[in-house]
Amino acid sequence: MKLLLTGHGYKYAVEQIMLMLFPEERPEYVEGTAELTNTAAAVSLSRGNTYDTATTRLYYGGAVYTGIARRRRCEGSPLEVDRVLQRLIKTAFFRAAVRATGKKPVWGALTGIRPGKIATALLEEGRTEKAVLKTLSTEYYLAPDRAALCLDTARAGLQAAQTLGERDIALYIGIPFCPTRCHYCSFVSHSVEKSMALIPPFLEALHREIDADALSVRKLDLNVVSVYIGGGTPTTLSAEQLESLLKHLAQAFNLSRLREFTVEAGRPDTITPEKLSALKTGGVGRVSVNPQSLCDDVLRAIGRRHTAQEAVSAMHLAREIGFDCVNMDLIAGLPGDTVETFRRSLDTVLSLRPENVTVHTLSLKKGARITLEQTPLPSGDEVGAMLDYAAEKLRAGGYGPYYLYRQKFTSGGFENVGWSLPGFDSLYNILIMEELRTVIALGGGGVTKLVAPKIGRIERIFNAKYPHEYIKGIDGLIAKKSGIETFYHQFIDR
Known part of the structure; x- marks a missing residue:
C-alpha cells in the first residue's frame, strides 16, 4: 500500500494499523498525492490551538474513503503527546478502512503485541471491570468478546x-x-x-x-x-x-x-x-x-x-x-x-x-x-x-x-x-x-x-x-x- 504522511513522522503507528487491517499489503512511502492510486492512503495530522486532528484518505476499490479522529489538544509530557497522537492516527485510519471494506475487525483500532496490557493499566488505575470493558469497546472499538478476553487475561496477570x-x-x-x-x-x-x-x-x-x-x-x-x-x-x-x-x-x-x-x-x-x-x-x-x-x-x-x-x-x-x-x-x-x-x-x-x-x-x-x-x-x-x-x-x-x-x-x-x-x-x-x-x-x-x-x-x-x-x-x-x-x-x- 502506498502511503503519504503529512504533518507527522509516525511511520510505525501507520504501519501497525495498516498491517492489521490489510495484512496482505506492505508499506511503500510516496512523496505526493499524484502517486496515490488504488490501493493507497494519505495520513495527515494537524495540531491546532484547541484540537489535535488526524485524517486518513483511503484510496480503495476505485473510491476514496475518509476517516477523521479529533480530540482536545494534548498538553502532557512528550511521551503522553506521542501516545495520544499515534492513537488518533490509528483511529482515523481504522474509520476510513471500515468505511472502505464494510468490515469491522474484532480487534477494532487496537494494535500491538500485548493488547491485554491496556486492560491491566486501566484496572491498576482503579477502573471497574465494567468501565474497562466500556473503554475497550467505545474508544478502541473492540468486539465484546475480545474486550472480555483482554479483561480475563489482565485479571490473570494481576493475580x-x-x-x-x-x-x-x-x-x-x-x-x-x-x-x-x-x-x-x-x-x-x-x-x-x-x-x-x-x-x-x-x-x-x-x-x-x-x-x-x-x-x-x-x-x-x-x-x-x-x-x-x-x-x-x-x-x-x-x-x-x-x-x-x-x-x-x-x-x-x-x-x-x-x-x-x-x-x-x-x-x-x-x-x-x-x-x-x-x-x-x-x-x-x-x-x-x-x-x-x-x-x-x-x-x-x-x-x-x-x-x-x-x-x-x-x-x-x-x-x-x-x-x-x-x-x-x-x-x-x-x-x-x-x-x-x-x-x-x-x-x-x-x-x-x-x-x-x-x-x-x-x-x-x-x-x-x-x-x-x-x-x-x-x-x-x-x-x-x-x-x-x-x-x-x-x-x-x-x-x-x-x-x-x-x-x-x-x-x-x-x-x-x-x-x-x-x-x-x-x-x-x-x-x-x-x-x-x-x-x-x-x-x-x-x-x-x-x-x-x-x-x-x-x-x-x-x-x-x-x-x-x-x-x-x-x-x-x-x-x-x-x-x-x-x-x-x-x-x-x-
Whole structure:
C-alpha cells in the first residue's frame, strides 16, 4: 500500500494499523498525492490551538474513503503527546478502512503485541471491570468478546503479579534445532539432518553461558521461580543430552524456589519414553505436546513427519511417565485446514484433557515456505470461525484464557490465546507477556529482558540466532551479559 504522511513522522503507528487491517499489503512511502492510486492512503495530522486532528484518505476499490479522529489538544509530557497522537492516527485510519471494506475487525483500532496490557493499566488505575470493558469497546472499538478476553487475561496477570517478589526471575533456554522445518515456520533453527555436528559444541557453549549467568544470579541474590526450555524443538536432543543439560542447570542455579519447570517437548515425532523420563527425573513438571493439527492431510501440507495418532500417543505417553501438567498447541489457518477439520482437531484435544491448550493464529512469516510459494490458505472469515469455535468449546470445557498476544501478518488480524484449567496457568507465559519480571535468556535466539517493575524500565540483551554464530560468539555474549548486574545495581538496588 502506498502511503503519504503529512504533518507527522509516525511511520510505525501507520504501519501497525495498516498491517492489521490489510495484512496482505506492505508499506511503500510516496512523496505526493499524484502517486496515490488504488490501493493507497494519505495520513495527515494537524495540531491546532484547541484540537489535535488526524485524517486518513483511503484510496480503495476505485473510491476514496475518509476517516477523521479529533480530540482536545494534548498538553502532557512528550511521551503522553506521542501516545495520544499515534492513537488518533490509528483511529482515523481504522474509520476510513471500515468505511472502505464494510468490515469491522474484532480487534477494532487496537494494535500491538500485548493488547491485554491496556486492560491491566486501566484496572491498576482503579477502573471497574465494567468501565474497562466500556473503554475497550467505545474508544478502541473492540468486539465484546475480545474486550472480555483482554479483561480475563489482565485479571490473570494481576493475580500472578501479586505472587511475585521483587527479586523473582525466570530463565528461558533456547534450543535452536528441529528435526525438520515446518512449512509455516521462519524461525531460525537448524534441522538435525543438516547440522547434527553442531549440537555438541552448542551444548558446550550453553553450559558456559549457564555458569556465567548463574554466577550473576547468585551475586544479585535473585530467585529463579520459572524455567522454560523452548526452541526450536528441545526434544531434538537425545535423552542423554537432555539429562546432562538438566543436571548442569540444577548444579549451576539454586532452583529451591522454582514454581514451574516447562520443556517444549514439541513435535510428537521427537518424543520418546526415554526423553520424557529424562525430563521427569530432571525436575520438569510441565511439557508441551504440539501437534498444531490433528488432521493428517494438514500435517502433510505443513511438512510434519508424524500422524495425528502419533500426537495422541505422545500425550498418553506423557501421562504414563507422570506429567500432570501438559500443554497442547493448535494453529488456526493452516494450509488444507477447514473449519470442520479444525473443529475435529480441537474436539480431540479436549477429549485428552490437557491442563493447557494454546490456540494460535497462523502468522505469515516472510521466509516461510508457504509464504514464498503463496500456498492457498483458509480465509479470514474461516479462521475467525475456527477461533470462535475454540473459545466456545474451551470455556464450556472449564478452561479460561490466561495469556494473550498478537503477531503481525496473521489472517484476519486475529490473536493467540493460552487457555488453562483452574490452577494451571503457566507462570512463565504470563510473566513474559505481561513483562512482570526479568527473564534471563540463554542459548540460541533468546532475548534477555531485564525488568525494573517499579519504574517501568526494560532493557534487552540479544543472543545470536544461528547455532554456529552462538558457538563462535559465546565469549562476547558472556561479556555482554555482565549488563545484568549493571542493570540491577542501577535501577533496582539503588
